[in-house]
Amino acid sequence: MATDLQLKETIPSLTDRLVATYVEDCTIHHLDHEPLPSRLKVIRVLDHLFEVIFPGFGRRENLHMSNVQYYVGGLLVELHDDLTRQIALALRLDPKFANCSTQDLERKGQQVAVDFLNTIPDLRCMLALDVHAAYDGDPASTGTTETILCYPSVEAVCIYRLAHELFRRGVPLIPRIMTEYAHSKTGIDIHPGATIGRSFFIDHGTGVVIGATCEIGDYVKLYQGVTLGALSFPKDDEGKLIRDEKRHPTLEDHVVVYANATVLGGETVVGHHSVVGSSVWLMDSVDPYTLVTLEKPKLRIREGYQSSATKGAGV
Amino acid sequence: MATDLQLKETIPSLTDRLVATYVEDCTIHHLDHEPLPSRLKVIRVLDHLFEVIFPGFGRRENLHMSNVQYYVGGLLVELHDDLTRQIALALRLDPKFANCSTQDLERKGQQVAVDFLNTIPDLRCMLALDVHAAYDGDPASTGTTETILCYPSVEAVCIYRLAHELFRRGVPLIPRIMTEYAHSKTGIDIHPGATIGRSFFIDHGTGVVIGATCEIGDYVKLYQGVTLGALSFPKDDEGKLIRDEKRHPTLEDHVVVYANATVLGGETVVGHHSVVGSSVWLMDSVDPYTLVTLEKPKLRIREGYQSSATKGAGV
Amino acid sequence: MATDLQLKETIPSLTDRLVATYVEDCTIHHLDHEPLPSRLKVIRVLDHLFEVIFPGFGRRENLHMSNVQYYVGGLLVELHDDLTRQIALALRLDPKFANCSTQDLERKGQQVAVDFLNTIPDLRCMLALDVHAAYDGDPASTGTTETILCYPSVEAVCIYRLAHELFRRGVPLIPRIMTEYAHSKTGIDIHPGATIGRSFFIDHGTGVVIGATCEIGDYVKLYQGVTLGALSFPKDDEGKLIRDEKRHPTLEDHVVVYANATVLGGETVVGHHSVVGSSVWLMDSVDPYTLVTLEKPKLRIREGYQSSATKGAGV
Numbered sequence: 001m002a003t004d005l006q007l008k009e010t011i012p013s014l015t016d017r018l019v020a021t022y023v024e025d026c027t028i029h030h031l032d033h034e035p036l037p038s039r040l041k042v043i044r045v046l047d048h049l050f051e052v053i054f055p056g057f058g059r060r061e062n063l064h065m066s067n068v069q070y071y072v073g074g075l076l077v078e079l080h081d082d083l084t085r086q087i088a089l090a091l092r093l094d095p096k097f098a099n100c101s102t103q104d105l106e107r108k109g110q111q112v113a114v115d116f117l118n119t120i121p122d123l124r125c126m127l128a129l130d131v132h133a134a135y136d137g138d139p140a141s142t143g144t145t146e147t148i149l150c151y152p153s154v155e156a157v158c159i160y161r162l163a164h165e166l167f168r169r170g171v172p173l174i175p176r177i178m179t180e181y182a183h184s185k186t187g188i189d190i191h192p193g194a195t196i197g198r199s200f201f202i203d204h205g206t207g208v209v210i211g212a213t214c215e216i217g218d219y220v221k222l223y224q225g226v227t228l229g230a231l232s233f234p235k236d237d238e239g240k241l242i243r244d245e246k247r248h249p250t251l252e253d254h255v256v257v258y259a260n261a262t263v264l265g266g267e268t269v270v271g272h273h274s275v276v277g278s279s280v281w282l283m284d285s286v287d288p289y290t291l292v293t294l295e296k297p298k299l300r301i302r303e304g305y306q307s308s309a310t311k312g313a314g315v
Numbered sequence: 316m317a318t319d320l321q322l323k324e325t326i327p328s329l330t331d332r333l334v335a336t337y338v339e340d341c342t343i344h345h346l347d348h349e350p351l352p353s354r355l356k357v358i359r360v361l362d363h364l365f366e367v368i369f370p371g372f373g374r375r376e377n378l379h380m381s382n383v384q385y386y387v388g389g390l391l392v393e394l395h396d397d398l399t400r401q402i403a404l405a406l407r408l409d410p411k412f413a414n415c416s417t418q419d420l421e422r423k424g425q426q427v428a429v430d431f432l433n434t435i436p437d438l439r440c441m442l443a444l445d446v447h448a449a450y451d452g453d454p455a456s457t458g459t460t461e462t463i464l465c466y467p468s469v470e471a472v473c474i475y476r477l478a479h480e481l482f483r484r485g486v487p488l489i490p491r492i493m494t495e496y497a498h499s500k501t502g503i504d505i506h507p508g509a510t511i512g513r514s515f516f517i518d519h520g521t522g523v524v525i526g527a528t529c530e531i532g533d534y535v536k537l538y539q540g541v542t543l544g545a546l547s548f549p550k551d552d553e554g555k556l557i558r559d560e561k562r563h564p565t566l567e568d569h570v571v572v573y574a575n576a577t578v579l580g581g582e583t584v585v586g587h588h589s590v591v592g593s594s595v596w597l598m599d600s601v602d603p604y605t606l607v608t609l610e611k612p613k614l615r616i617r618e619g620y621q622s623s624a625t626k627g628a629g630v
Numbered sequence: 631m632a633t634d635l636q637l638k639e640t641i642p643s644l645t646d647r648l649v650a651t652y653v654e655d656c657t658i659h660h661l662d663h664e665p666l667p668s669r670l671k672v673i674r675v676l677d678h679l680f681e682v683i684f685p686g687f688g689r690r691e692n693l694h695m696s697n698v699q700y701y702v703g704g705l706l707v708e709l710h711d712d713l714t715r716q717i718a719l720a721l722r723l724d725p726k727f728a729n730c731s732t733q734d735l736e737r738k739g740q741q742v743a744v745d746f747l748n749t750i751p752d753l754r755c756m757l758a759l760d761v762h763a764a765y766d767g768d769p770a771s772t773g774t775t776e777t778i779l780c781y782p783s784v785e786a787v788c789i790y791r792l793a794h795e796l797f798r799r800g801v802p803l804i805p806r807i808m809t810e811y812a813h814s815k816t817g818i819d820i821h822p823g824a825t826i827g828r829s830f831f832i833d834h835g836t837g838v839v840i841g842a843t844c845e846i847g848d849y850v851k852l853y854q855g856v857t858l859g860a861l862s863f864p865k866d867d868e869g870k871l872i873r874d875e876k877r878h879p880t881l882e883d884h885v886v887v888y889a890n891a892t893v894l895g896g897e898t899v900v901g902h903h904s905v906v907g908s909s910v911w912l913m914d915s916v917d918p919y920t921l922v923t924l925e926k927p928k929l930r931i932r933e934g935y936q937s938s939a940t941k942g943a944g945v
Contacts, residue, residue: 003714003740011710014748015703018682021751022698027774028758030686031694039779040689052333056345059355064346068337073330080326084318093775110318118329121336128343139545139556140506140527144342145408146488149354150495173776180780184815185499187521187836189854191770206502206522206817207540207836209854209889212770224504224524224542225837227854227889227908230769241769259524259542259577262889262908273935278542278577279596280929281909291935298610299595305588305606367648371660374670379661383652388645395641399633425633433644436651443658454860454871455821455842459657460723461803464669465810500814502836521817521837522855539819539839539857574839574857574892593857593892594911613925614910620903620921 034102037089042177045082048075049162053124057148076117083113090172112169119165126198130157133201137221152186153202163192196220197253204259211248213266220251223259223278231265231283252288349417352404357492360397363390364477368439372463391432398428402481405488427484434480441513445472448516452536467501468517478507511535512568519574526563528581535566538574538593546580546598567603664732667719672807675712678705679792683754687778706747713743717796720803742799749795756828760787763831767851782816783832793822826850827883834889841878843896850881853889853908861895861913882918 022029030036051058052072063071088109091097097105131154134147141147147154159182163175175192183189187206190196194210197218202208204224210216214228230247249263252272257263261280263270270276271288280292337344345351366373367387378386403424406412412420446469449462456462462469474497478490490507498504502521505511509525512533517523519539525531529543545562564578567587572578576595578585585591586603595607652659660666681688682702693701718739721727727735764777764784771777777784789812793805805822813819817836820826824840827848832838834854840846844858860877879893882902887893891910893900900906901918910922 003736007740007744008707008710010744011706011747012703014750015699015706017751018702018706018754019699021754022685022695025755025758028684028687028754028761028778029698030684030775031698032686033692033694035691036687036775036779038689038691054343054345055337056347057343057351059353061350061353062348064348065337068344068346069330069334072333073327076326076330076333077323080323093773106318110322114322114325117326120329121332124333124336124343125340128340131343136556139558139560139562140508141558142487143408145345145351146491148343149351149488150491152495152498172772173779176776176780180782183782183836187502187817189834189836193770204504204524206498206504206524207855209834209836225522225540225855225890229889241766243769243771245769247769259544260540260575260890264908275935278579281924282929286931287933289933289935291930291932293930294596295930299597300606300608300610301601302606302608303602303604305590305604369658369660370652371662372658372666374668376665376668377663379663380652383659383661384645384649387648388642391641391645391648392638395638421633425637429637429640432641435644436647439648439651439658440655443655446658451871454873454875454877455823456873457802458723460660460666461806463658464666464803465806467810467813502817519819519839521813521819521839540837540855574859575855575890593894609911614912615921615923615925616916617921618917618919620905620919 034092035089036093037086037174037177039177039181041082041086042174043181045079045086046159046162046178046181048079048082049120050158051075052079052120053127053158054148079117080110080113083116084110086174087112087166087171090174093172094170112166112171115169116165123161123165126161127154127158129199130154130161130201133199133219133221137201138203152188152205156182156186156188156190156202156205157196157200160190160192160194160196164194164196167192194248202226207260213246214248215250217251217253217255217272219254221256223257223261225260226257227262227264228257229262229264231268349407350404351408352401352489352492354492354496356397356401357489358496360394360401361474361477361493361496363394363397364435365473366390367394367435368442368473369463394432395425395428398431399425401489402427402486405486408487409485427481427486430484431480438476438480441476442469442473444514445469445516448514448534448536452516453518467503467520471497471501471503471505471517471520472511472515475505475507475509475511479509479511482507509563517541522575528561529563530565532566532568532570532587534569536571538572538576540575541572542577542579543572544577544579546583664722665719666723667716667804667807669807669811671712671716672804673811675709675716676789676792676808676811678709678712679750680788681705682709682750683757683788684778709747710740710743713746714740716804717742717801720801723802724800742796742801745799746795753791753795756791757784757788759829760784760831763829763849763851767831768833782818782835786812786816786818786820786832786835787826787830790820790822790824790826794824794826797822824878832856837890843876844878845880847881847883847885847902849884851886853887853891855890856887857892857894858887859892859894861898 052075056063088105091105131144131147134151134153135141135144159178163178167175179192188208190210191212193212194214196216199219202222207225209227211229228249234242246266249268251270254273255270257276258278261276263282265283269285274290277293367390371378403420406420446459446462449466449468450456450459474493478493482490494507503523505525506527508527509529511531514534517537522540524542526544543564549557561581564583566585569588570585572591573593576591578597580598584600589605592608682705686693718735721735761774761777764781765771765774789808793808797805809822818838820840821842823842824844826846829849832852837855839857841859858879864872876896879898881900884903885900887906888908891906893912895913899915904920907923
């Protein structure tokens with residue numbers, strides 16, 4: 001390349017200046033002999049979990065009843081080792097364990113990893129219900145094979161259910177790494193702290209937000225763009241956000257919320273068998289068996305419009 | 316690691332319990348000597364198709380007129396082999412072919428693969444129009460090089476057009492794997508069954524949903540968050556969804572739909588040269604040359620607001 | 631495979647037909663001895679930049695004060711070389727440099743690359759403020775470690791700030807490749823031309839669009855689905871879009887815009903300390919300290935609804 005060597009030789013002094021900024025502000029680096037949990041390794045864990053939950057749907061082909069035990073057994077040993085290590089690194093971030101030795105943290109990490117892995121047989125039953133809910137809820141679906149291989153809902157809800165099991169066991173950071181990975185892949189943002197019942201389905205899904213303190217019953221269906229959010233963020237006397245309060249709504253069993261509707265507030269309860277229509281904006285509780293829709297929207301309809309006019313996005 | 320060997324030795328019994336769940340429920344595994352079509356291989360097919368459609372824009376550099384034939388010829392042979400195999404695996408899932416031999420399915424897969432590959436020269440002309448529509452439709456665009464390399468619309472529409480060609484030929488599963496891959500990368504969810512005319516552009520794109528039975532004319536432009544969806548899901552006498560009916564709207568030529576508008580229903584027709592404004596929610600047909608906008612929204616404007624107040628997301 | 635050799639032997643003639651389409655239309659290929667900037671290499675540059683900006687949070691573990699200098703120094707040399715090359719390739723696309731030699735472009739590319747790399751120490755301070763804004767703005771956040779590792783806002787804003795530095799220096803194409811990569815990963819679409827002040831946070835983020843000519847002050851917070859867009863696209867006498875005009879709004883310091891609100895127009899100014907409520911649709915300027923909300927929406931609430939009814943997405 002026809003580059004200027006003198007200019008390139010300024011890189012070492014830039015390196016010095018940059019490293020000096022690490023010393024000044026220690027909040028946005030992690031320079032420490034104990035690493036953080038690794039996003040890449042957590043994603044690898046999720047890939048392995050998908051293989052053991054939906055065998056034959058993932059990367060390994062030619063699995064059948066006579067060889068699946070060896071394959072799954074090998075993956076579970078890897079998952080045991082990787083989860084033990086990653087959970088131990090995450091627990092180190094909990095101030096409660098500040099004085100624990102590395103060995104103590106690894107023992108505790110292993111205990112949580114084994115407990116977690118032992119939930120997978122039951123989780124598979126939950127996930128089978130979610131897979132069927134996706135088929136039953138979408139007239140465009142051709143079968144459960146399609147919903148497992150293609151539907152963002154199945155991927156996001158599967159990752160949420162796994163993350164929630166770690167969240168319930170007090171593991172820092174890893175549950176959120178998992179659900180944000182799902183968010184990135186699917187556009188569906190479910191906080192691992194939310195609680196969600198059986199047979200849950202989100203159609204299309206892009207833009208859905210389910211807040212940390214949501215409570216969702218069984219047989220609930222959401223569409224794209226639905227926000228189950230907070231109405232207000234209480235602050236304490238010093239003006240700091242209060243972080244441990246129910247801020248997000250409750251949806252009872254058999255509720256349906258259509259596209260781009262917004263339901264807000266920790267005291268808002270949508271009663272069972274209720275339906276919230278598309279684009280509704282709801283901040284109050286409704287009884288069971290209620291249908292909430294927008295008043296027929298007032299539209300301005302001008303005929304004979306010439307599209308050579310230049311009005312744009314907000315017309 | 317300081318882990319407890321006894322605890323680790325519980326993994327084999329967990330493996331047994333997990334494998335037992337495969338026997339109980341056979342809907343969420345595919346343990347079979349014939350594999351499913353592979354998502355990873357379908358994505359590799361899409362990467363190859365991008366290389367032959369937009370040569371010089373993808374992973375291979377230094378392509379020019381004197382070497383492109385060798386490169387493209389090699390890729391087409393690989394595409395022939397990979398598509399033949401993947402389509403054959405997909406056709407096996409169609410009950411109509413339940414009694415076909417593997418050889419018959421591969422022959423049929425090859426025929427579809429070759430038919431499909433032969434559409435690419437014409438598809439390139441369609442895609443060139445889409446690329447130009449993106450440039451013509453966005454004042455922030457600097458040229459077609461940028462629209463091909465950067466615009467989610469070009470990626471999503473290209474993948475949709477390829478998937479639609481396979482969908483039309485009755486290939487199960489693979490078209491949806493393709494469009495959901497595009498959905499994951501772009502936030503644009505186009506069902507492979509939709510029909511879309513020439514010179515189509517979606518600006519920004521995140522959150523767009525185009526249902527399976529939509530019919531879209533030529534020179535149509537959509538913005539982010541637009542839903543072209545279903546108004547109701549008819550059920551049969553047993554309460555099961557009816558799956559083969561036009562449920563989604565028709566947009567005639569030269570229609571523009573601005574951000575976050577929602578158009579619903581299989582009988583809804585937006586006449587040619589009409590404009591649907593931002594956030595409009597439309598369930599009725601409109602004539603050609605119609606401009607539909609929200610009534611100027613009624614806003615509550617309170618001046619002198621102190622943002623130290625704590626009201627939040629729903630204010 | 632049981633495929634038909636004769637059918638496979640049609641591939642060479644398809645190759646000929648396809649290559650013929652490259653000759654006919656030269657707008658959607660780049661067959662040239664000088665390649666385009668490479669998306670894959672630009673993404674690799676972003677990965678390296680993340681490593682030097684947030685050391686210890688990325689792929690390399692076990693970084694500490696005594697070894698980080700070697701690691702970062704090595705990455706900066708690679709960044710120098712890769713950026714020099716990619717910027718030189720991008721500059722070639724600027725008609726202004728049409729007559730420059732490859733050597734001149736590489737020298738100019740190197741100059742821009744070195745200038746850009748020298749902004750990183752200051753950019754790190756900006757990004758530290760964004761990281762803290764994410765923690766301060768979200769009651770569900772457990773700390774800055776979580777915001778760096780998990781929050782789409784931090785990833786999208788970091789990539790935007792890097793891209794904006796290249797955009798300001800007149801580098802074609804690469805800034806947009808960068809921000810569209812962020813858009814794909816996070817659902818947040820920030821044009822590299824926008825200007826954004828300090829301590830910026832976008833919660834959840836999916837569906838956010840920030841147009842090319844937006845001006846955003848300090849301490850601004852946005853939620854998912856917010857559009858800061860254009861109201862109209864002026865055209866010139868020939869009906870062509872005018873591409874260099876302020877089309878997008880200005881948000882002054884300390885503004886908050888809640889979920890799915892839309893603010894449109896190049897002359898629209900949201901005064902400092904104002905709040906725009908969820909789902910508001912605003913096309914006019916508002917004074918400082920203003921609270922803009924929807925009128926309490928008129929909802930139709932029907933009790934005793936039987937969900938066996940079949941009305942769907944638009945109920």
